[in-house]
Amino acid sequence: MTKRTAGNVHRLRSGASNGLYALLTLVLAAGLAWLLSAQLNYFYGFFHDHIGIAETIAEYGPQNRFKDDFETTDRAQRITLFAEIVRAVHSDGEGLKEISYRAAGRTRAVALLHEAEIIHLQDVAHLIGATRLLVILTAMLWAVWTLAKIRRKAPFPPLTQQLGKLLGVSVLIAGLLGVFGFEAVFYQLHIWVFPAEHQWFFYYQDSLMSTMMQAPVLFAYIGGSIAALGVALFCAITALLHRYSRKNAGK
Known part of the structure; x- marks a missing residue:
């Protein structure tokens, strides 16, 4: 193998390694953004006021x-x-049956959810539990890989270089949504993920859950906010690690 060939192979391996590390960092950032958004109630108060949820409730x-x-x-x-x-749904479905609302002028509270909604949200809770485990495993793998790079004093690529990979992923996702549409993708994912015998589609006239969430519109906005926060976290992590590696390159 010539020096030129060896150099090309090394660059290919380095590029592939950096690409996989960037993808892992992006998954970690998205997971952290999701967990943080959950703590902030997925910005429901803001969306209630700005995407027509109040009007949907008034109508349906x-x-x-x-x-x-x-x-x-x-x-x-x-x-x-x-x-x-x-x-x-972040506590394995505990407390779903007890959720109730009190209409104006009424002394008795009314259960918000009926049985089919509770079953669906229990399925959502199981999915969230599995996703949380995936985020934890991703964080562990990312931490091990990052520490290994630090111990070897391997350089972390600059943000400008990693933004190209981020742009590629973004274009792919945007392309899929552009071709098929958000609702079609949203519903197909439900078909794949949830048990066929469990109801997951609800008309507003049959579900206060769907009405107060203006489903699936709210989920598009929640997904967008998580994506934006995830990109910000990805950029921050990447920039900080590159700065660290440059600072410690000569030590």
Whole structure:
């Protein structure tokens, strides 16, 4: 093998290694963004006010076939209800049956969710548990790889170099959503992920859960906010590690 060939092989290996490390960092950043967003109630209060959720509740609340007067609830109660759902699905579904709302002028609380909704949210809770485990395993692998690079004094690539890989992933995702549409992708993922015998699609007239979440519209905005936060974390992690490796290169 000539020196030129050996150099090309080395560059290919280095590029592949950096690419895999960037992908792992991106997955870690997305996972951290998701966990942080969950702590912030997925920004539900902001989206309630700005994407038409209040108007959706006002229109479809009176049409609900199972529950009455949900449209009389106020913003604060809806934010609390959403937070209780978030807390339940991040706790293996514990407390879903106890979530209730109190309509204006009523003394008795009404259970928010009916049986099919509870079953679906329990499935969501199982999925979240598996995803959380994946984030933990990703974090462990990333930490081991990062420490190994630090011990070998291997350089971390600059952010400008890694942004190209990030752009590639972003273009791929945007392309898929552009071709198929968010709703089609969203529904297909539900078909693949959730048990076929469990209901996961609910008309607004049949589900206060779907109404107060303006499904699937809210999830597009939540996904976008997690993606934006994930990109910011990815950039911060990459820039800090590159700065660290440059600072310690000569030591």
